[in-house]
Amino acid sequence: MNKVSKTTVTSAVLEEFMRILIEGHVKPGDKIPTEQELVQMLGVGRSSVREVLSALELIGIIDRRVGDGTYISDNLNCKAFSLILTVVAQNTPVLFEARKVIEVGLAALAAEKATPADLQKLEGYIVQMKEHLDEQQTFIQIDLDFHLYIAEITGNVFLRNMMFPLTTFLNAWREKSARSKAAREMAIACHTNILEKFKAKDAVGASAAMFDHLQQIQEFFIKESDCENPLAQ
Amino acid sequence: MNKVSKTTVTSAVLEEFMRILIEGHVKPGDKIPTEQELVQMLGVGRSSVREVLSALELIGIIDRRVGDGTYISDNLNCKAFSLILTVVAQNTPVLFEARKVIEVGLAALAAEKATPADLQKLEGYIVQMKEHLDEQQTFIQIDLDFHLYIAEITGNVFLRNMMFPLTTFLNAWREKSARSKAAREMAIACHTNILEKFKAKDAVGASAAMFDHLQQIQEFFIKESDCENPLAQ
DNA sequence: TAATAGCTGATTGTCTGACAAATAACCGTA
DNA sequence: TACGGTTATTTGTCAGACAATCAGCTATTA
Numbered sequence: 303m304n305k306v307s308k309t310t311v312t313s314a315v316l317e318e319f320m321r322i323l324i325e326g327h328v329k330p331g332d333k334i335p336t337e338q339e340l341v342q343m344l345g346v347g348r349s350s351v352r353e354v355l356s357a358l359e360l361i362g363i364i365d366r367r368v369g370d371g372t373y374i375s376d377n378l379n380c381k382a383f384s385l386i387l388t389v390v391a392q393n394t395p396v397l398f399e400a401r402k403v404i405e406v407g408l409a410a411l412a413a414e415k416a417t418p419a420d421l422q423k424l425e426g427y428i429v430q431m432k433e434h435l436d437e438q439q440t441f442i443q444i445d446l447d448f449h450l451y452i453a454e455i456t457g458n459v460f461l462r463n464m465m466f467p468l469t470t471f472l473n474a475w476r477e478k479s480a481r482s483k484a485a486r487e488m489a490i491a492c493h494t495n496i497l498e499k500f501k502a503k504d505a506v507g508a509s510a511a512m513f514d515h516l517q518q519i520q521e522f523f524i525k526e527s528d529c530e531n532p533l534a535q
Numbered sequence: 536m537n538k539v540s541k542t543t544v545t546s547a548v549l550e551e552f553m554r555i556l557i558e559g560h561v562k563p564g565d566k567i568p569t570e571q572e573l574v575q576m577l578g579v580g581r582s583s584v585r586e587v588l589s590a591l592e593l594i595g596i597i598d599r600r601v602g603d604g605t606y607i608s609d610n611l612n613c614k615a616f617s618l619i620l621t622v623v624a625q626n627t628p629v630l631f632e633a634r635k636v637i638e639v640g641l642a643a644l645a646a647e648k649a650t651p652a653d654l655q656k657l658e659g660y661i662v663q664m665k666e667h668l669d670e671q672q673t674f675i676q677i678d679l680d681f682h683l684y685i686a687e688i689t690g691n692v693f694l695r696n697m698m699f700p701l702t703t704f705l706n707a708w709r710e711k712s713a714r715s716k717a718a719r720e721m722a723i724a725c726h727t728n729i730l731e732k733f734k735a736k737d738a739v740g741a742s743a744a745m746f747d748h749l750q751q752i753q754e755f756f757i758k759e760s761d762c763e764n765p766l767a768q
Numbered sequence: 769t770a771a772t773a774g775c776t777g778a779t780t781g782t783c784t785g786a787c788a789a790a791t792a793a794c795c796g797t798a
Numbered sequence: 799t800a801c802g803g804t805t806a807t808t809t810g811t812c813a814g815a816c817a818a819t820c821a822g823c824t825a826t827t828a
Contacts, residue, residue: 311811312589336779347812349582352780356545357590369820400693403644407636460633464697506743523788545781569808585809601809602791698791 311346328375368471401468402516406509412455413500413508420455424497431490446473485522544579548587556652563609634701635749639742644682646733646741657730664723674719684716716753
């Protein structure tokens with residue numbers, strides 16, 4: 303006796319599928335039943351099964367290989383965020399704000415968790431930035447790596463996978479407009495500042511430093527590029 | 536000359552579709568071409584089109600109505616987060632950490648943006664919590680509303696839609712294990728504390744207060760429920 | 769024995785056609 | 799004008815067919 307059951311077959315399949323996923327305690331990398339098996343298990347047509355599977359694949363929950371089978375993806379949920387970002391993309395200020403909120407929190411968390419090896423790695427990025435101060439393209443890439451590695455330090459898969467497309471997306475956007483050398487030097491200073499707080503295991507200080515950094519990026523961004531108005535959505 | 540171009544029709548359709556979406560400057564609520572039109576526009580089979588549309592619907596980017604047509608969803612991207620959460624669900628500690636990071640940042644942002652009307656509304660929630668101190672179910676709901684309203688205050692669609700399933704999910708989880716009256720009284724104290732910082736427009740203080748609050752929830756959560764080990768993913 | 773080449777069955781990718789179900793728009797009647 | 803019914807459109811679902819790809823097995827060969 304299932305509720306009102308005014309749902310479509312597809313969404314029913316999805317729910318059932320998710321239930322199996324959870325109750326089956328599947329891990330990333332696990333193989334899941336074939337389409338034919340699912341068709342029989344769920345008593346629906348292949349198209350319905352495939353539509354659900356396609357959706358899950360497009361958002362990065364599963365991986366499908368012709369001639370082999372279907373597996374739980376082992377780097378979950380990065381794609382879905384990218385997709386969503388593409389749609390919300392027209393509203394850059396909102397994304398910037400989101401990045402600020404998330405990354406400031408990440409900095410605090412990472413400051414607590416950073417190991418000596420992590421600190422060394424971050425230091426390495428800063429050195430590289432100084433070396434490539436005049437090559438904008440390379441510089442931006444290293445800048446990006448620095449930020450992503452901070453997410454990496456937290457060890458939180460969910461946050462890292464959310465941060466990744468967000469930062470990448472905004473950076474790609476930023477690449478369009480050339481950044482002044484002054485802006486690049488300021489970035490190095492900010493990163494150094496953040497690293498100092500990390501070394502001192504100062505979570506509050508680290509988040510404050512990150513906040514300042516992003517604030518400056520945002521101001522430069524708005525100043526140096528023609529930023530259209532956010533859509534009212 | 537496209538790279539190796541070993542892409543499937545489906546993903547090509549997705550890309551093309553997203554391109555149309557962006558370049559067409561569609562707004563939420565807009566009607567998009569019918570399946571038949573897309574079939575002709577893209578020169579592919581209906582199944583391929585449908586698989587992409589199903590995926591987009593599943594993650595909440597579009598809405599489809601039988602006999603009517605397909606529209607850009609007007610409350611974007613809430614579903615996708617829920618889906619992902621369901622998959623990562625087995626790893627509750629990771630979600631808690633994510634919530635802490637995001638909500639601490641949200642509190643700072645909301646503290647700056649809160650209007651007098653917002654403050655009054657938050658105050659109202661606290662009053663209600665006191666009134667329903669002994670009704671756990673109702674209490675938890677109001678507690679939840681308080682947190683969600685803070686996300687609302689920031690006016691950031693992206694953050695709000697991310698927060699919503701995250702908070703709801705963790706709260707639902709929490710409902711399973713009864714919370715002591717002491718825990719509920721502490722929640723009221725924390726909320727009051729947060730509100731005070733909001734009134735003072737003290738962003739740093741607000742985020743600190745929110746951090747303490749979530750920290751306590753987490754400790755109570757771990758203490759009062761049997762929390763299995765996080766999966767190594 | 770070990771390595772390689774080829775075969776085979778299984779699995780996903782794609783298309784087509786068909787029908788059901790629901791809805792918006794139109795039309796005629798009161 | 800308001801109401802009820804018809805119709806064309808659109809999405810939902812199924813079934814069947816074939817192509818493309820791959821893992822695993824088998825037989826051949828050095």
